[in-house]
Amino acid sequence: MGIAVWALIAYIAIIVVWNGVLKRNIGEAMLIGFAGVCLFGGADFFGLAWAGIAEAVAEEVVFAALAFVFMGYLLTRLGLIQEQVTVLNSIFGRLRGGAGYVSTSAAALLGGPAGSGSGIAASVGSVTIPWMTRSNWRPDLAASLVAGNAGLGISIPPSSSMFLLLGSAAVAPVLSADQLFVPALVGGMWTVLYRFVVVFLWVRRHRIAATDAADIVPLREALRAGWTSLLVYAGIMIPVLMTLDFGVAFMESRVGEAAGDISIVVWIPVLTVLATLAVAWKRLPRTGRAWSELLGDMAPRYAVIGATLFFAFAAAASLGELGLVDQLTAIMKGLDAPPVVIATLVGLLIVVIAAPLTGTATIAAVGGVAFSALTSAGVAPAAAATAIMIFASTEGASPPGAAPIYIASGIAQVDPARTFGRLIVWFVIPTLVIGVLVATGALPI
Numbered sequence: 001m002g003i004a005v006w007a008l009i010a011y012i013a014i015i016v017v018w019n020g021v022l023k024r025n026i027g028e029a030m031l032i033g034f035a036g037v038c039l040f041g042g043a044d045f046f047g048l049a050w051a052g053i054a055e056a057v058a059e060e061v062v063f064a065a066l067a068f069v070f071m072g073y074l075l076t077r078l079g080l081i082q083e084q085v086t087v088l089n090s091i092f093g094r095l096r097g098g099a100g101y102v103s104t105s106a107a108a109l110l111g112g113p114a115g116s117g118s119g120i121a122a123s124v125g126s127v128t129i130p131w132m133t134r135s136n137w138r139p140d141l142a143a144s145l146v147a148g149n150a151g152l153g154i155s156i157p158p159s160s161s162m163f164l165l166l167g168s169a170a171v172a173p174v175l176s177a178d179q180l181f182v183p184a185l186v187g188g189m190w191t192v193l194y195r196f197v198v199v200f201l202w203v204r205r206h207r208i209a210a211t212d213a214a215d216i217v218p219l220r221e222a223l224r225a226g227w228t229s230l231l232v233y234a235g236i237m238i239p240v241l242m243t244l245d246f247g248v249a250f251m252e253s254r255v256g257e258a259a260g261d262i263s264i265v266v267w268i269p270v271l272t273v274l275a276t277l278a279v280a281w282k283r284l285p286r287t288g289r290a291w292s293e294l295l296g297d298m299a300p301r302y303a304v305i306g307a308t309l310f311f312a313f314a315a316a317a318s319l320g321e322l323g324l325v326d327q328l329t330a331i332m333k334g335l336d337a338p339p340v341v342i343a344t345l346v347g348l349l350i351v352v353i354a355a356p357l358t359g360t361a362t363i364a365a366v367g368g369v370a371f372s373a374l375t376s377a378g379v380a381p382a383a384a385a386t387a388i389m390i391f392a393s394t395e396g397a398s399p400p401g402a403a404p405i406y407i408a409s410g411i412a413q414v415d416p417a418r419t420f421g422r423l424i425v426w427f428v429i430p431t432l433v434i435g436v437l438v439a440t441g442a443l444p445i
Helices: 003-022 026-039 042-058 059-077 080-092 098-114 117-133 141-150 160-166 179-205 219-241 245-261 264-279 287-322 324-333 337-353 359-376 382-398 403-412 419-440
Strands: none
Touching: 003 026, 003 287, 003 324, 026 042, 026 287, 026 403, 042 287, 042 359, 059 080, 059 264, 059 287, 080 098, 080 117, 098 117, 098 141, 098 179, 117 264, 117 382, 117 403, 141 160, 141 179, 141 219, 141 382, 141 403, 160 359, 160 382, 179 382, 179 419, 219 264, 245 419, 287 403, 324 359, 337 359, 337 382, 337 419, 359 382, 382 403, 403 419
């Protein structure tokens, strides 16, 4: 194995020991892990560290996550979230675990348009995590579900990951978007169906009850009192609509080719924060001292989530500089076994790569090689491409480097480490199995 692979192993071990064994802060663990990766650069320690830091500074997801933490805090502090929960409970409160089913459905609906695990975790989590925790879900369970659902941004078409895969040299000659869309959609629906099973089992295992009938306000009354609180989600809907065909055409008619540079991950939190401020204008502090108190109460939330996200992306960039993708690709090219074994090994390698990187970056780097390995073993092209997207969709749930874990945990205000084991057992391993079953034809697409 190459030095980058050993650096990845050391990185994971450092975080597990520092946070899990020594019980130290997860942000501190990510910093130490980042430093450990840079040590593998030897004399180029500072150059490797600078490359990672520069990449993290430019990473838009870090900004988006912190902006959503700010929005979630404002929604709670200004009383809007309670009004939203009242409305949602009027509709779904009589269903046991209703908030969990809605969270999963919302992640599935946003999957293709958002195309980003972090974007899904932030947008869906900002609404459903507070709702879940107020309707008998434990905060760590709520955060685990949102992080586990984040991968739907990769597995459900039409995602950016699908088009990246179709554009690779290995895939383009044998598979078109028309040929892949329906199989990929069916494959994505298998992952959605599994998540509904998870919610069903968790609701019963953790005895999550329906909201007490006495606490459920009639829908008409709830809407009359709090309908304006729902307007803040125009900040989510507008960027999502701009990713659809008519939205893209509209933007191109206004700003030309620059429309392609508009980032949904950036604009969702920006617009939702602005919408929150507009809706709650009369509730905002009116003096400098009051604003200072409001921001001062929020500051501790940034100490952990900010450091965690920043150093997670910095470590991923430094691992890339060490040649992690090339070294894991070389391992993949050497595979020679029956289809089920090949599919399992390819899936494991993609899961390992997607843990520190994003699913999109993983597919861009090794999607073509993985496709060739699967089709050479006799897997049908559409099944191979679908399986690769499913494997890469573990990006949101793969500790310790997956950004959606820290976004969801930050919104739920829980230690991210409390979600690690649950995410591996309930999301990473089952998603790997689903991908293998799709590749081998055991699950039809």
